[in-house]
Amino acid sequence: MRSKPAVTIERRHFLRTAAAGLPALAACRPLFAAEYDLVIRGGRVIDPAQRVDRTADVAIRAGKIAAIRPNIPASAAAESIDAQGQLVVPGLIDVHLHARDATLLPPEILKTGVTTMVDGGSRGADNVDQILEIARNAPNRMRLLLNISRLGNNPNPDPARRSEFLDGTELADVAKARAAIERNRQWIIGMKARLSRNIAANHDLEVLRLAVQAATPSGIPIMIHIGDTFSPLPEILKILRPGDIVTHLYAPPPHGIMDDAGHILPEVRAARKRGIRFDFGNGRNEHWTWEVAQAALAQGFPPDTISTDLEVVGRTEQVFDLPTVMSKFLVLGMPLNQVIACVTSNASQTFREFKPYGTLKTGSTADVTLLELAQGNFEFVDNYKGKRTGQQKLITRGVIVGGKRIA
Ligand SMILES: [Zn+2]
Numbered sequence: 001m002r003s004k005p006a007v008t009i010e011r012r013h014f015l016r017t018a019a020a021g022l023p024a025l026a027a028c029r030p031l032f033a034a035e036y037d038l039v040i041r042g043g044r045v046i047d048p049a050q051r052v053d054r055t056a057d058v059a060i061r062a063g064k065i066a067a068i069r070p071n072i073p074a075s076a077a078a079e080s081i082d083a084q085g086q087l088v089v090p091g092l093i094d095v096h097l098h099a100r101d102a103t104l105l106p107p108e109i110l111k112t113g114v115t116t117m118v119d120g121g122s123r124g125a126d127n128v129d130q131i132l133e134i135a136r137n138a139p140n141r142m143r144l145l146l147n148i149s150r151l152g153n154n155p156n157p158d159p160a161r162r163s164e165f166l167d168g169t170e171l172a173d174v175a176k177a178r179a180a181i182e183r184n185r186q187w188i189i190g191m192k193a194r195l196s197r198n199i200a201a202n203h204d205l206e207v208l209r210l211a212v213q214a215a216t217p218s219g220i221p222i223m224i225h226i227g228d229t230f231s232p233l234p235e236i237l238k239i240l241r242p243g244d245i246v247t248h249l250y251a252p253p254p255h256g257i258m259d260d261a262g263h264i265l266p267e268v269r270a271a272r273k274r275g276i277r278f279d280f281g282n283g284r285n286e287h288w289t290w291e292v293a294q295a296a297l298a299q300g301f302p303p304d305t306i307s308t309d310l311e312v313v314g315r316t317e318q319v320f321d322l323p324t325v326m327s328k329f330l331v332l333g334m335p336l337n338q339v340i341a342c343v344t345s346n347a348s349q350t351f352r353e354f355k356p357y358g359t360l361k362t363g364s365t366a367d368v369t370l371l372e373l374a375q376g377n378f379e380f381v382d383n384y385k386g387k388r389t390g391q392q393k394l395i396t397r398g399v400i401v402g403g404k405r406i407a
Contacts, residue, residue: 034078036061037403040368041072043083047090048341049348049359058088060366063403068360081405083370086397089340090358091115091140091367093347094322096223096247096281096307098122098153099142100131104312106138110406112321113396115140115367116347116357120223120247120281120309121147121192125176128152128184135187140401143353145192145223146180148172148211153194169203169210177214189351190245191215194225195236202230208239221351223279227251227286234267242275245350249278249303250288250296252384257296264299272301277350280342282325283309283383284318290332290386297332305350306342318381323371323394328380331390336373370398 036059045056045068052068059067059077074080093116099106100122109117117140123131124147135142147153149171172193181188193211195204211222223245226233233255240246249257257268257278272278280303281287287309296302306326310319319325322343329339348358356364371394378393399406 035059035076036066036072036078038079038081038366038400038405039072039077040081040083040088040370040398040400043086043088043370045088045360046337046340047344047360048337049090049345050361052360053337058360058368060368060400060403063366065360065362065364065366065368067362079405081370081398083398085372087340087371087373087394088360089369089371090344090360091399091401092322092343092369093305093354093358094118094307094310094343095245095305095347095350096120096279096309098309098311099134099138100153101312104310104315105134106140106142108315109310109321110138110140110399110401111396112323113369113371113399114322115369115399115401116354117142118189118351119144120307121145121153121194121225123147123152124150124171125173125180126150126152128180128188132184132187139406141357143189143351144184144187145190146177146188146214148177148191148193148207148214149199150176153192169206172207172210172214174210174214177211178217181214181218181220185218188218188220189353190220191222192225193222195229195231196225197228197230199225200230204229204231205235205239208236212239212241221245223247225281227256229255231255233257234265237267237271237276240271240276243277245277245279245305246271247279247281247307247309248283248287249280249301250292251286252289252292256292257301258292262295264296264301268301277304279303279305279307279350280325281307281309282314282319282328284314285383287383289384290382290388293332293382297334302334302338303342305347306339307347318383321396323396324380327378327390327393328388330392330394331380331388366400366403368398368400369396371395372397 344358
């Protein structure tokens with residue numbers, strides 16, 4: 001700390017001498033540059049990782065968060081954003097979406113406020129190069145879950161071989177998956193296994209065991225897709241390891257997180273206690289109902305993370321974007337700060353690679369999302385055309401990724 005006053009004196013001295021008319025002022029311009037590259041002014045700053053919720057300015061320098069405090073003088077900022085009346089939160093993290101198509105590329109998703117995202121198993125060992133290319137070119141942080149099916153999420157493009165998609169085991173190639181992970185470990189941060197009967201038939205447990213075999217050498221988690229599985233969920237949970245993720249946690253029966261009477265299964269609570277994580281995964285097909293979500297929240301079983309499971313069609317129906325999906329939890333009565341935590345601090349804990357993100361702590365990467373909490377009457381739908389009206393809706397108003405403001 002000793003050096004700090006010395007720097008100030010040196011600077012003052014320089015200012016005096018410069019004012020006295022010394023030449024070469026232009027060459028020394030960096031010394032006169034504003035203290036901060038960008039200041040986001042007067043917003044309601046919510047950063048659950050630091051338990052911050054207050055009106056303040058957020059200052060960014062060299063791509064990092066430099067300060068959060070009120071009333072930073074205008075002269076200290078090269079550029080300012082007026083965020084009065086808006087929420088200023090860490091860049092949103094979507095732990096489950098599908099950015100595999102040319103019509104829904106990462107720049108489009110970044111505009112919705114998502115600065116970090118995970119493609120949830122769109123591709124497997126045979127076709128992972130396609131999505132790696134998309135991730136490499138992404139302006140935001142995009143990482144992948146490798147599908148245990150070597151073809152990924154999609155049916156075999158050859159119509160004659162389409163039924164292979166239904167054979168969960170033939171396509172679950174452990175050696176190929178391991179090799180793909182090893183080759184691309186900086187991009188592949190987990191595995192995905194779809195366990196519904198339309199994918200895994202009656203092989204769900206077997207497919208999951210193969211996914212565990214594939215993931216174990218690299219120590220990465222597995223995200224499983226539940227809802228209409230052949231096996232009851234407790235049987236599936238037995239195979240999961242701490243850190244693994246259950247997506248579509250509010251899938252309706254059969255074999256969801258509740259018993260026939262609508263009570264959360266004790267095995268599901270026990271799984272959460274031993275470190276298994278539960279993700280929302282909005283999607284469009286049979287992944288959730290208002291009733292299951294409401295009943296689970298009433299029993300103290302919120303999601304750890306709120307994700308979109310967004311793909312091309314969802315961009316214009318049901319899902320739209322992550323702030324819209326977050327708004328559905330406001331309709332369900334979840335407090336705003338908890339909703340924000342599900343897409344920032346909680347999401348950053350889901351993958352160890354994301355630990356540095358999802359916060360506005362000083363020194364962290366300057367990923368920031370500006371949201372408006374609009375008031376009015378807004379209609380939201382579940383996956384079964386169930387409608388509810390809410391009085392609040394989160395709308396993205398600005399995005400900064402790595403200190404760079406996105407137009
Ligand atoms: Zn998905």
